[in-house]
Amino acid sequence: MLFWQILIDGFAISSLYALGATGFTLIFGVSGVLNLSHGALMVAAAVGAWALNSELGAGAYLGAAFGVLTGIVLTLVTYHVVVRPLQLSARIREEEKEIFILTATLLWGIMIQELIAYFFTNNAKSVLPVVAGVVRIANVRTPANEIFTAIICWVAIALLWFIVNRTRAGKSVLAASMNPRGVTLLGVELSSVYIAVWVIYGVLVGVAGVLLGMFLGVSSYSAGPLTASAFSIVVLGGLGSVPGSLIAAYAVGYLETITAYTISPAYRTIPALLLVILVMYLRPRGLLGRR
Amino acid sequence: MKKRLSTLQVLAISALVVAVTAILPFFVSGYILGLLTVAFYFGVFAMAWDLLFGFAGEVNFGPTFLIGVGAYTAGILDNLYQPPIIVCLAAGTLAAIVGGLVLALPALRLRGPYFGLITLVAVLILSNFVVVAAELTGGEIGLTVPDVITVNADTNYWLALGFMAVSGGILYFLSRSPIGLILQASGQDPVQTNALGFNVSKHKLAAFIVSAFFSGLAGALMVFYFGVASVGTFVDLTVAVQIIVAAVIGGRRTIIGGVLGAVFLIGANEALRPVGDLSTFVVSAIALVVVLLFPSGFLGLLSRLRGAE
């Protein structure tokens, strides 16, 4: 019984972690950006979905769609207003750009977070789930929304896999993550590849944010912890490696769930943090890290 | 061609500025003094961070780990046994140095974002520990210490100013000393610096110890100023963000830029009280504009202006 509970609950939360981390690692793999406004973007998407439904009564589907749209638009703004100018800046040395992008995206994330708190208070909000009710799996009563979350996460990840491996534009993105120069030499404009990646990232952030809002709820306070957890998962898996992130997301998700069930919910996150430290000592490049 | 200021000149100008700020209590209200008191402690945090990042090249997302260890050790000791405050301060500083060594070990192995993650995780573990060990630490409610150094706003101000000036002086002196040169070289190109005959690990370790010393001592002092140690004040990532932002907008690799950044951040937050809830937003926006348009920070801007004359 306990085994099944852990298996099922862990799966849903891990899937959500995986989806959130996938976008984060993709953007690093292709354009070398660690986006510390990641959590704030997710929260913004969730709050967008919540607001359209609660303030304007738009319903669950329209609300969710609007939330994803919010995620995409804000992600593109992040790229064009914060990241791109720094990448192009001639006044900053190349080796220092990383810390500048980190600082700038961090500040940008705080700005988003503060605006959300200002207009919608920092109370936790949950997005109206698209599906309600519960289902029994292996005698474990599971909310339909949890299953929905897991399914959508995997559909999104599978879709991403399909786009990246089976379409021309997607292939270019994948190729650019391995060798941006090679892509240019084959006549593909790197700038459009970057925009494509940020759009994909925006979709992933939007979907992950809205699902998070339905499953666990968000508040403007969640932004920091969300970024931190995506960051740890992605580094744990190996920066830039999508399969690595997926494995790490499940490792962290299940470790947390097992801790919560068998030790105490109060210690939920601690073993996962220790795991990160352990892996960093043993494999300084993460589980599947290449560089 | 513009000539840079010599160490002595900078120290002289700084001494003058410190002297002028020292007579402020005769002119301004206790409230502004309280504001500056906090800003000065933050300035020390930012300067200690700059030594690690700007000179040793270590991206430390968790300056609050060292600060928190110092602050809580001092606070807990005072709460349990109430020894003289000086003993608590010493214990807090020592604990922070140990924390610095613990943090330095991965730093010698890991680079860039990977080390950054370790520092981040260190902060998360510390704040988890504080909450879990609530019996000892007061949990997320915070730890109220029985003693404070003084309640007199003027004395507190002078203490913070003096501490900041001395710390700034030492850190600035170190940064311009032979060791500062070696550190900077280590941060920029560790392989070549090693090949020049310098034990890079030893120097980085020293930088961690120095940074931890000032972070821990400043944290401990601030506990006895506020009379309370809490995660939200000393450990939380938002505090770490403020410190990093202060150092970056003040001007990296300048040490004293950190103080300017801290005074600006705290001053701006206060000056913007009329915009109410949006003040943090506005301050972040200003800081973002500084990062985007003036990447070398206030001090960099200042020297550019000087160069233009």
Added chain:
Amino acid sequence: MKPWDKLVRGGVLCAGAAVLALSAGTGAQAQDKGPIKIGVIAEAQSVAGSSIPQAAQLAAEEINAKGGVDGRKVEIVSYDNHSSAAESVRAFQRAVSQDHVNAVIASYVSEVVLALEPWAARLKTVMVTPGAASDVITENIAKNYDAMKYTFHGYLTSGALSGLVCDAGKDILVDGLKMKTAVIMSEDAAWTTPLDAGYEKCLPKIGLKVVDHIRFSPDTTDFTPIFNQIEAKKPDVIITGISHVGTQPTVQWKSQQVPIPMFGVASQATNSTFWKDTNGAADGVLFQAVSGPGVATTEKTLPFVKAFHDKFGNDPSYAGYTAYDEVYYLTDAIKRAGSTNSDKLVAALEKTDYVGTIGRIQFKGKGDPHVHGLKTGKGLITGLFLQWQDGKQVNLWPKDLAKGKLKFPSFIKVSSSQ
């Protein structure tokens, strides 16, 4: 509240602040003849906190409309502390040494109030909290009365809250629903330590056996394991102690369709926006409160709620009620003391006997382990027990103030007879 209202209000506040700043320059000289100043330090961005300065402002305006206190106007100076103890300390210092306030109303967060408590002592300024629950606040005063006496706990302590929950539990759960077993579920925070201790002590007394006790981290986002663990124990009811953790437990209680009712302290549930924030998952949640919409706890309650709603467009949070009362009894104490001297004010406050919006307010006296805490019980403060039903908070207890009947959503199975 709609965003654009907030913008407009922001503009008005700015203008107001400018006027204040100008007038402060002229008024600072004549301390005793000038206005009575009360500082309000609160969390402007949270629902619970934002009501505090609003309610205080409302009270001040009412008092001023009736001619003030012995001819002196009451003036509220508010500070946003961004939920940070450090910023609160700074605001407190500013309030005392720059703005020369006569007393401070501060925060609903225990961490903040505990940080300010020593400062109230050091700067010898009266401070009243409208919402913090930690018992430590009053324990600190008891430990060192002479130094710490400037702090007053204007809201119920956790220990007192647990007692009120048990009182209501006896009537509703044990007598009404014949329940026998309970699981305590509370966030791992300092304020819940005395609360849980209180629960452990009083629940068996009213006839509820405690079969499990779960404390979880306030950072918890996924409650599935917790609810599963609780369900495995098959209790009749979940007794709650939740505040900082937010809406998640409620939302997941609904989405997971946990068939056991929740009953107890749930600070977020007292907010009028709770239904919207949880998308209606709040339906059926039972929670302790000091006030409720449409519930005339005293004759002052409903007029206050109406005035508040007219002025600010929403309902006050629980800390709004207490902050409103606090302005009244603070000014009353100043009037009785005939001075704004802090020591005289403390003496006068200790003699407070004032019927406010949440009941009759009296402070426990010197010698009590919770000195300066509110007295509770019949004829003083009894608290209410409300339930969310179809988007509204409906009062169920005490009986004489009840506005409706207990009603659960379909997934709840109340079956104590098994």
Added chain:
Amino acid sequence: MNAPAMLEVSGLTKRFGGLVAVKDIGFTVNSGEILGLIGPNGSGKSTAMKAIVGIEKPNAGSVRIDGVEVAGWPSHRIARLGVGMVFQHSRPLHRQTVLENITLALLPDSLLHLFHDRTTEERARRIAERVGLTPVLERLPATLPFADLRRMEVAKAIARDPKVVLVDEPFAGLTSKETETFAGLIRELRDSGHAILLVDHNVKSVAALADRVFAMYVGERIAEGTVEEVMRDETVRRVYLGGKLETAARKEAAFADRDTPFLRVEKLNVFYGKAQALEDVSLHVHKGEFVSVVGLNGAGKTTLFNAISGMVPYSGEIYREGRPLAGQSAAAIARGGIVQSPEGRDLFTDMSVRENLDMGGQHLDAATAKERIEWLFSLFPILKTRQKQSAGTLSGGEQQMLTIARSLMMNPDMLILDEPTLGLAPVILEQISKALEKLRQTTPITVLLGEQNVTFALPHADRVYVLEHSRIVWEGEPGRFAAEIGADYL
């Protein structure tokens, strides 16, 4: 020689995973002697150098400095014992003056040395004087010309008067005049008793300086002796020049576009920061012509190709069929039909061979792409059997073939081939050579080939340019090459 060896290396071996980068290498350098360590790219000479100074830990072998065994020591201890190293690329302290940069090298490795002292600064000044930096002592490195930056690196390396000095590619990026002064500087060092190891690509660049030369190829020793001996050595000649040359040049007049050649480069100048990588380079390529640009590593070939491909900023003009290319993005130039097969290969290592080719054929419709892949598989049969394998696991030769094939998938008007032979075994060279010949015979493609390997560059070429120290120094038919300029290519 009688003098004791200052640097004595024996049995030195360094492996990276399965790859043996340095295999059982041994040599000695005496004080007052210059040894040239040469080898083409990928020969392991840099790894050997790093193993000597302790940047890489050797797997086996011994390194003795003045009799002291140092193999396996951390590099700072080796440096303290008396080894100075001049890096090819270095990152000086940007915010410190030249004087401070040199002072840094003089500092003790101590945490207690807190004050700058006069004597150290005086010593730094004297060293600066010795290398000719006195006029720029107070300037920041960023404002210095490239040659002065190199001097500063030498100053740092010799600051503590080391017994052994290693110099990595001493003359890369220097003009011929600067090269002369720099060589003088190194000679002075030798004469003052230092043991000097120069690491470079070929004999010629160190010929004027080195007392002896040690040549390496794919990790192993191939020759050792005086400059003349090594230049005469058969193995060395084969590695650098290959066997006898057969050329099959077509006359330039035979090409139809005599007035407006397909590609025309005029007075091209490129700078990397302070270093000038190309100086007034002009050349042209006719439609259908096969042109080779021959030059040593660091001569500027890659820079030239990158300028044509739009990947580095330049001054001067590049015309394609009379219209300037400037202003087009690199990708647009590639789409337009000028496709580069880069030196670094830039393969998508985690993708399969087939996927790499598909990336090149993105713009083609399915049928054409299939046809083209079939044609490429006939050109490089090995790729057909490796279709499903990921590119990263291919051997070097296969990777090179894949790179060329991938570029050909683009159906280019002109193919730019940058160093296709780099680090490859002779048997692979032959296969690639055959494929190029087939390409030349059966298609109308224009080819611009950059090579340091003359044997590979000449047989296919219709015309040859020689690039040296950022400038074109010779142009002509391949038949005249050996007689007029060939001796420089050892």
